Amino acid sequence: MELTISIVIGFMILGAIYSIHAKDLLSAVITCGIVGYGCVICFLLLKAPDLAIVQIVVETINLIIMVAVVLDSSREESYSKLDSQGYISAITVFIIMVVLLYFFTVSTRSLDVLGKSTLRMAGPYIEGAAAKTGSANLVTGVVFDFRGYDTMGEAVVLVTAVLGVLTILRLKGKK
Amino acid sequence: MIAYILCFILFLVGLYGAVTQRNLVKIAISLSVMEFSTFLFFALLGYIDGGVAPIVNPAEPARIYVDPLPQALVLTAIVIGLATTALLMAVIIRLYRKYGTFDIREMKNLRG
Numbered sequence: 199m200e201l202t203i204s205i206v207i208g209f210m211i212l213g214a215i216y217s218i219h220a221k222d223l224l225s226a227v228i229t230c231g232i233v234g235y236g237c238v239i240c241f242l243l244l245k246a247p248d249l250a251i252v253q254i255v256v257e258t259i260n261l262i263i264m265v266a267v268v269l270d271s272s273r274e275e276s277y278s279k280l281d282s283q284g285y286i287s288a289i290t291v292f293i294i295m296v297v298l299l300y301f302f303t304v305s306t307r308s309l310d311v312l313g314k315s316t317l318r319m320a321g322p323y324i325e326g327a328a329a330k331t332g333s334a335n336l337v338t339g340v341v342f343d344f345r346g347y348d349t350m351g352e353a354v355v356l357v358t359a360v361l362g363v364l365t366i367l368r369l370k371g372k373k
Numbered sequence: 374m375i376a377y378i379l380c381f382i383l384f385l386v387g388l389y390g391a392v393t394q395r396n397l398v399k400i401a402i403s404l405s406v407m408e409f410s411t412f413l414f415f416a417l418l419g420y421i422d423g424g425v426a427p428i429v430n431p432a433e434p435a436r437i438y439v440d441p442l443p444q445a446l447v448l449t450a451i452v453i454g455l456a457t458t459a460l461l462m463a464v465i466i467r468l469y470r471k472y473g474t475f476d477i478r479e480m481k482n483l484r485g
Contacts, residue, residue, distance in 0.1 A: 217406075218402070233383075241413075244416045245424060245427075295385050298384075309418070315440055324441065337445050340441050358456075359456030
């Protein structure tokens with residue numbers, strides 16, 4: 199199980215690296231799809247069908263938006279060699295990586311091994327959730343019943359984002 | 374454990390792209406990669422060996438379910454990720470129409 203997921207994540211890493219270094223923006227965007235759809239496969243393997251359904255829809259819309267933007271503008275990337283500022287960025291990102299690696303090793307010490315997760319938080323959510331919420335799907339029960347206010351906040355964020363997109367893309371401003 | 378580490382490497386790849394790349398579309402792609410690695414990490418945290426998807430079947434109730442809580446959190450985060458990406462791409466296409474380039478360095482030089 200862990201081996202399968204590791205192989206899929208390995209492909210996702212390769213896709214991400216190619217996507218970042220691709221010369222053509224269209225191929226970069228499409229290679230970014232490897233990461234998203236690899237995520238879908240991992241969700242299916244991890245027994246999360248709700249996430250897989252949502253992710254496959256979201257990733258498709260994501261790709262459509264990105265491809266539309268790239269086709270509406272230039273495809274080539276004016277790739278140039280690293281200059282002094284590029285070296286400064288590379289050194290900065292290396293330092294950030296080392297710091298993050300340290301904190302990752304510190305914080306993953308307290309984690310369970312993959313597949314041996316203990317239900318610390320979700321116990322009360324699972325016990326009798328189907329009877330309490332009336333929903334056979336526990337994820338739906340958590341999203342729409344126990345954490346309903348979170349979902350309302352999410353809807354507010356979505357509406358705000360749509361308003362933002364409409365405002366930014368409005369062709370004529372008010373005179 | 375190796376899956377956690379690979380997930381972290383995916384995050385680092387996205388971080389590298391977001392900091393070092395000069396093309397706005399590639400920065401947006403890198404941010405999506407970081408997002409996806411975080412979602413995957415959450416889904417990995419909730420996995421239990423031999424567990425089934427958290428859907429109650431009244432016929433056989435005594436099964437082990439995987440943790441539904443990280444899945445619910447990620448479900449919210451995925452949709453918000455789409456909203457932020459759409460907003461980001463709207464800003465990017467607007468900047469392209471104004472400056473005629475995706476390169477953030479040239480935009481800085483064109484300022485004023």
